[in-house]
Amino acid sequence: MTHKDALLLLNDHIDGVLSPDHEDELHDHLATCPSCRAELDQLRALVTAAADLPEDIQPERDLWTGIEQMLEGHPRRMPASPRRSKAWFVVGGIGLAAAIILVTLGMSGILFREQVEIIPDNYANTASHYIEMMEAECRQGEVALHAAIDNSNESVTLVRMRDDIQIIDQALEESISAWRANPHNRRLARLVMTSYRFKVDLLNKAARVASNT
Amino acid sequence: MNEPVNPEGRADSASGRITGELDLISASLQGDRRAFETLYTRHIGRVFALCLRMTGDKRRAESLTQDAFIRAWSKLATFQGRGEFGAWLRRLAVNVVIEDARRRKRERGAEIIPFVDQGLPTRGSETQLHEERIDLERAIADLPRGARHAFVLHDVTGLRHHEIGRLTGLATGTIKAQLHRARKLLRENLNRKGGSRDDT
Amino acid sequence: MKRTGTLLLTLLTLTLFMLAPAMAQEEIDETRDVAKDASIFIGNPVGEVIVIGWDRSEVRIEGELGEGTRRLDVEGDEHRLVVEVVIPRRKRYVEDTDLEIHVPRGARVEIDVVSADVRVEGLTNDLVINSVSGDVEIDCRLEMLDVDSVSGDLDLRGETGRCSIETVSGDLELLSDSIKQLEVDSVSGDLELNLVRVDRLMLDTVSGEISFEGSILKRASLESHSGGIELFFDGEPSAGFEISTYNGEIDNSFGPRPHRVDRWEPELELSFESGGGDADIRVETFSGDVVLDTK
Numbered sequence: 001m002t003h004k005d006a007l008l009l010l011n012d013h014i015d016g017v018l019s020p021d022h023e024d025e026l027h028d029h030l031a032t033c034p035s036c037r038a039e040l041d042q043l044r045a046l047v048t049a050a051a052d053l054p055e056d057i058q059p060e061r062d063l064w065t066g067i068e069q070m071l072e073g074h075p076r077r078m079p080a081s082p083r084r085s086k087a088w089f090v091v092g093g094i095g096l097a098a099a100i101i102l103v104t105l106g107m108s109g110i111l112f113r114e115q116v117e118i119i120p121d122n123y124a125n126t127a128s129h130y131i132e133m134m135e136a137e138c139r140q141g142e143v144a145l146h147a148a149i150d151n152s153n154e155s156v157t158l159v160r161m162r163d164d165i166q167i168i169d170q171a172l173e174e175s176i177s178a179w180r181a182n183p184h185n186r187r188l189a190r191l192v193m194t195s196y197r198f199k200v201d202l203l204n205k206a207a208r209v210a211s212n213t
Numbered sequence: 214m215n216e217p218v219n220p221e222g223r224a225d226s227a228s229g230r231i232t233g234e235l236d237l238i239s240a241s242l243q244g245d246r247r248a249f250e251t252l253y254t255r256h257i258g259r260v261f262a263l264c265l266r267m268t269g270d271k272r273r274a275e276s277l278t279q280d281a282f283i284r285a286w287s288k289l290a291t292f293q294g295r296g297e298f299g300a301w302l303r304r305l306a307v308n309v310v311i312e313d314a315r316r317r318k319r320e321r322g323a324e325i326i327p328f329v330d331q332g333l334p335t336r337g338s339e340t341q342l343h344e345e346r347i348d349l350e351r352a353i354a355d356l357p358r359g360a361r362h363a364f365v366l367h368d369v370t371g372l373r374h375h376e377i378g379r380l381t382g383l384a385t386g387t388i389k390a391q392l393h394r395a396r397k398l399l400r401e402n403l404n405r406k407g408g409s410r411d412d413t
Numbered sequence: 414m415k416r417t418g419t420l421l422l423t424l425l426t427l428t429l430f431m432l433a434p435a436m437a438q439e440e441i442d443e444t445r446d447v448a449k450d451a452s453i454f455i456g457n458p459v460g461e462v463i464v465i466g467w468d469r470s471e472v473r474i475e476g477e478l479g480e481g482t483r484r485l486d487v488e489g490d491e492h493r494l495v496v497e498v499v500i501p502r503r504k505r506y507v508e509d510t511d512l513e514i515h516v517p518r519g520a521r522v523e524i525d526v527v528s529a530d531v532r533v534e535g536l537t538n539d540l541v542i543n544s545v546s547g548d549v550e551i552d553c554r555l556e557m558l559d560v561d562s563v564s565g566d567l568d569l570r571g572e573t574g575r576c577s578i579e580t581v582s583g584d585l586e587l588l589s590d591s592i593k594q595l596e597v598d599s600v601s602g603d604l605e606l607n608l609v610r611v612d613r614l615m616l617d618t619v620s621g622e623i624s625f626e627g628s629i630l631k632r633a634s635l636e637s638h639s640g641g642i643e644l645f646f647d648g649e650p651s652a653g654f655e656i657s658t659y660n661g662e663i664d665n666s667f668g669p670r671p672h673r674v675d676r677w678e679p680e681l682e683l684s685f686e687s688g689g690g691d692a693d694i695r696v697e698t699f700s701g702d703v704v705l706d707t708k
Contacts, residue, residue: 056258180233371676
């Protein structure tokens with residue numbers, strides 16, 4: 001590889017788009033060429049400085065007023081009237097366990113993909129519905145858990161279970177807010193699912209423990 | 214346990230306390246401008262930064278930022294969440310800037326109004342790092358348009374070659390060439406400035 | 414006559430009074446003939462349960478009933494036996510009942526406890542344990558193991574075919590040569606898995622720390638919210654990896670570094686193949702750090 005060839009490849013190298021063969025050749029050349037190494041250092045410094053520039057710059061003047069006035073003249077094509085999917089009606093009727101199965105299916109693709117394709121605008125609502133439904137299901141259990149703790153003179157086990165519910169709630173709060181910002185991130189969806197599954201399991205366990213104490 | 218002891222009891226509603234972007238988008242879709250204003254407030258900084266750097270022109274950036282949000286409002290129903298809303302919005306802003314640039318290609322006259330310190334978040338700080346940042350921002354603003362777009366989208370914003378290709382309609386080879394040119398010009402420019410600052 | 418009657422009554426009352434605690438602290442030593450693969454259910458809310466597999470076709474129950482308990486039920490036939498400590502309803506507090514039970518090695522055993530500690534050794538068939546706050550210790554070569562616990566710690570040794578463990582805040586320590594399939598759910602309990610050669614591994618936790626040492630032969634799926642996940646392999650693993658974390662860090666000793674999924678999100682992703690890539694290993698966390706390294 002000539003020195004000139006190497007210079008041409010430095011950009012691709014730092015962008016990570018150089019082929020492995022060229023990568024090897026460049027590596028060998030760099031070992032013997034201080035001027036190319038200096039060139040590379042400079043390029044790196046520039047790219048790093050560019051990436052470190054602030055992402056956020058606030059405009060000096062108010063732009064919203066101008067935007068708001070213009071919204072009037074830009075009527076929006078309204079999405080199809082929000083349809084609640086059939087699956088969710090079914091969920092309402094068959095209880096939590098089945099709901100979790102359905103929703104898990106949904107998350108693994110079957111239900112959700114269908115909904116996304118048929119009613120894309122409703123996707124956001126679907127996620128919200130899921131969260132609301134799970135919270136509603138859990139709420140009764142939580143109230144009962146608090147009551148059971150009061151009735152059992154602060155049973156150590158139940159108190160620990162309540163602490164663990166708080167751990168799960170904290171996890172849910174974090175993952176839900178990330179999921180809401182990235183509704184199509186299936187990993188986040190899965191993490192939310194897992195935390196809810198833990199919460200439901202734990203509340204069921206608490207119910208069993210409470211009935212024993 | 215199956216009987217709710219007190220349905221109105223102490224378990225507060227988690228669903229009530231979590232209000233996220235999706236709710237704001239849903240509300241905006243129903244015509245709620247306050248919800249859209251909240252989205253605006255959340256994203257204005259990044260959208261403006263992008264427009265500012267791509268144009269190198271504060272006034273133009275303001276106007277294009279407004280265009281971008283107006284377009285976002287009218288196209289909100291097409292946001293199908295391929296990724297994050299903020300990213301969707303910024304891609305939309307990039308389109309607005311590039312369309313504008315194409316229109317202006319046919320215009321005559323100076324296109325780059327030199328960048329001023331105003332609008333930069335680093336104003337007021339005297340540290341060398343901030344000076345270097347300001348130097349870099351100015352140097353970016355001074356770049357020829359194609360090189361500037363490639364550099365801002367790739368090195369500042371972090372988009373990949375193919376993503377920039379989709380947004381600009383340019384071939385990957387062209388984008389790479391513009392990017393390499395930008396880096397070369399920037400280094401020359403910054404070396405000059407760095408040298409002159411060291412002299413004083 | 415009336416006087417004699419009163420005396421008798423007093424004596425009777427006294428006798429009963431003296432007998433009652435004697436009954437409550439009754440020594441237990443019972444033996445039943447059962448089949449080699451009998452199903453045996455053992456229930457003891459408070460105290461200790463020790464189950465030991467032996468080569469005889471009989472169940473031997475030894476121990477002492479705790480004060481306040483009503484009785485020990487031993488019921489069933491040679492195929493299904495129920496051994497249960499019965500506590501009066503609405504009784505809030507009873508003394509420990511300690512049981513040591515020998516059962517045929519090949520028996521299927523289910524143990525139900527609340528705060529009793531459980532120790533099981535020498536079994537070879539299926540074992541199911543439901544516990545609330547008692548600790549569980551197992552040393553067996555089982556076909557199937559299923560443990561459901563709340564806050565008790567779990568200490569497992571030996572080989573197992575299919576193994577499923579649920580715990581809330583209890584820690585799990587597992588030392589094993591071979592497990593075909595291991596599934597663990599833990600809310601906040603830490604999972605420490607050592608020397609495991611495992612075909613399929615599924616670990617889910619909210620805030621528990623996961624530490625795995627050994628080899629994964631076929632498939633692993635590990636998910637955590639805030640707990641860290643550390644995998645230490647015996648040498649370079651032969652696996653394809655799919656690692657991601659929304660807000661944590663990834664430290665990989667076997668190959669490439671993670672990359673950002675989106676410039677505007679903290680999410681990191683790392684997928685690569687190592688060795689022949691025989692196993693599939695998926696690791697996901699929200700904010701927990703991921704470490705891949707050799708032992």
